[in-house]
Amino acid sequence: xxxxxLATDVHEGDALPPLSYDVSATTIVLGALAARDWRxxxxxxxxxxxxxxxxxxxxxxxxxxxxxERYLTDxxxxxxxxxRMRFRMRGSVFPGDTMVLQGTVRSVTQDDSxxxxxxxxxxxxxxxxxxxxxxxxxxxxxxxxxxxxARTGPTWTP
Amino acid sequence: MTVxxxxxxxxxxxxxxxxxxxxxxxxxxxEFPVERGYVWTTCSSVENGNPLFWDDAVAEEITGGPIAPPxxxxxxxxxHHWAPGRTEQALPLQVHFDLKARFDLPEAVMTDNTIVFHxxxxxxxxxxxxxxxxxxxxxxxxxxxxGRFWVIDVEYFNxxxxxxxxxxxxxxxxxxxEGEA
Numbered sequence: 573x574x575x576x577x578l579a580t581d582v583h584e585g586d587a588l589p590p591l592s593y594d595v596s597a598t599t600i601v602l603g604a605l606a607a608r609d610w611r612x613x614x615x616x617x618x619x620x621x622x623x624x625x626x627x628x629x630x631x632x633x634x635x636x637x638x639x640x641e642r643y644l645t646d647x648x649x650x651x652x653x654x655x656r657m658r659f660r661m662r663g664s665v666f667p668g669d670t671m672v673l674q675g676t677v678r679s680v681t682q683d684d685s686x687x688x689x690x691x692x693x694x695x696x697x698x699x700x701x702x703x704x705x706x707x708x709x710x711x712x713x714x715x716x717x718x719x720x721x722a723r724t725g726p727t728w729t730p
Numbered sequence: 731m732t733v734x735x736x737x738x739x740x741x742x743x744x745x746x747x748x749x750x751x752x753x754x755x756x757x758x759x760x761e762f763p764v765e766r767g768y769v770w771t772t773c774s775s776v777e778n779g780n781p782l783f784w785d786d787a788v789a790e791e792i793t794g795g796p797i798a799p800p801x802x803x804x805x806x807x808x809x810h811h812w813a814p815g816r817t818e819q820a821l822p823l824q825v826h827f828d829l830k831a832r833f834d835l836p837e838a839v840m841t842d843n844t845i846v847f848h849x850x851x852x853x854x855x856x857x858x859x860x861x862x863x864x865x866x867x868x869x870x871x872x873x874x875x876x877g878r879f880w881v882i883d884v885e886y887f888n889x890x891x892x893x894x895x896x897x898x899x900x901x902x903x904x905x906x907x908e909g910e911a
Contacts, residue, residue, distance in 0.1 A: 599775075606768065606775040608808035624837065625874075625906060633840050635775060637801035642778035650782045650792055654800050658844040721793045721850070730846050 576649030579680055579688035579712040588647045588675035588692065593639075595631070597667040603635030630664035640694055640706045643673045648690075648710055653720040655689065655709040655730030663703040665696070672697050685727040688714040741868040747832060750863045756824050757860040760806045761813075764855040768805060769798050797850040803886050803895045806857050825861045825882050826901050835877045835903035842900035848893045856889045864898070877904030 593599075604614035609632045612619035620629045637657065645652050665671055675694035682688050689709050696704040709730065711720035720728075773783050781788040782797060789796045798806075808822045830838050851857065867879040884897045 593777075602771075602775045606772040607802075607805050608768070610808075610811045633843055634801070634804055637843070637845065638772055638776045638778070638799065641799055641801040642773075642776045642780070645778070645780045650780055650788060654847050656844070656846045657801070658842070660842050661840065719792060724849065728848065730848065 576651035577647065577712055578716065579682075579690065579714045582677055582680050582690050582712065584677055584679055586677040588643070588677070588694070591643050591646070591673040593671050593673075595665055595667055595669045595671055597629065600629050600631050600635075600665075600667055603638070604632050607632060607634035607638070609634060626664060626666075628666040628668075630666055633659075633661065636661075636665070636696065636704055639671075639673065639696070640708065643675065643694060644692065644708055644710055647675070648712060651713050651719055651721065653711040653723075655711055657706060657708045659704050659706040661704050663698075663701060665698060665703050669698040671703070682714065683729060685723070685729065686714065687720060687723060687727065687729070688712050688718075743866055743868075744832075747829070747863075747866055750825075751865065752862065754860045754862055757858065758807060759858045760856060761809055762806075764798055764806055764851055764853050764857065766796065766853050769796075769802065769853070772799060772802055772805065793850055795852065797852050800847040800851070800895070801845065803845065803847075803851070803897060804884070806851070807859055807884075807886075823861065823882065823884065823899065825863050826880070826899065826903075829863075829866065829878075829880050829901070830903045833878060833903060835905055837875065837906060838877075838901055838903040839874065840899055840901050841879070842898075844898040846896045848895055849888060851888070851894050855894075857886055857894065858889075859884055859886045870902075872902065872904070874902070875904035875906040877902055 601615045613624045614629055614632045617629055620626050673694055673696050675692045678691045678693055680690050690712055692708050694706040695702045713719060769783055782793055862883045864881040864883055869878055879900060879902050882899045886895045888894050
């Protein structure tokens with residue numbers, strides 16, 4: 573994955589390849605602990621069900637962010653640089669779910685500093701129901717010599 | 731101080747809470763430097779094979795050396811579950827927990843999260859942060875229960891005081907409806 577997508581390769585309406593993943597209790601607990609999130613609803617079934625009123629332990633927000641990042645940079649390659657992500661949680665992701673991430677390019681633009689941006693909407697669904705929606709902007713190289721990671725200060729305005 | 735009963739459900743925002751809106755609170759330095767162990771554990775948890783995090787030669791070429799995944803910003807501020815001399819468990823996003831206590835709302839969920847990424851975070855960085863309460867809603871009833879929504883910004887800086895990111899959280903603190911406990 574050392575090759576990177578160029579902004580010129582990307583167009584409004586492009587569909588990103590879907591990612592399907594079978595979520596287990598290990599997925600939830602590993603993700604929570606990787607994020608240093610010790611709250612019991614992410615590892616204690618009894619607490620989640622009897623205190624929080626949810627059907628099981630569920631995936632935490634920082635780990636969902638990590639899934640979205642992985643999904644977007646799988647597509648862009650390593651020169652893709654995230655500028656902004658906004659997510660809305662509509663439902664929870666539980667052990668036993670098969671989650672699917674599916675993204676669509678909404679726009680490709682260039683800012684005043686010459687940085688090329690792709691805006692991508694990604695839905696995380698389970699059985700077709702949107703559990704989390706993510707609206708992301710990611711900087712892509714505008715040519716083979718361009719590198720968004722070299723931008724700083726006034727040339728990086730996410 | 732906790733507000734209970736009718737006061738908790740009043741549409742009017744208590745003056746002490748209104749006074750906190752826009753104020754910088756909880757200026758905190760991370761309990762440990764940014765380190766690669768957590769980078770690898772996080773990448774492993776989502777099967778992220780981006781070579782920026784696994785191949786030092788690629789990281790050197792593209793980012794001038796190893797970096798942490800941008801979405802790990804909040805990880806560097808989540809306190810140890812226990813530490814010597816600590817009598818109470820420290821809580822991340824303290825303003826969120828302050829509001830839960832202030833309005834006597836035992837449950838809470840995060841509904842929206844926006845992250846803006848600035849300078850890259852690198853292993854060895856010592857980050858510091860503060861929290862700013864942006865808004866608190868009037869009481870609302872959802873399928874979870876009755877409570878209030880609030881928006882909190884968390885701004886993150888490195889040891890050179892460069893902005894590395896801003897997170898905005900929308901939380902909903904609530905009390906479950908009677909009979910659903």
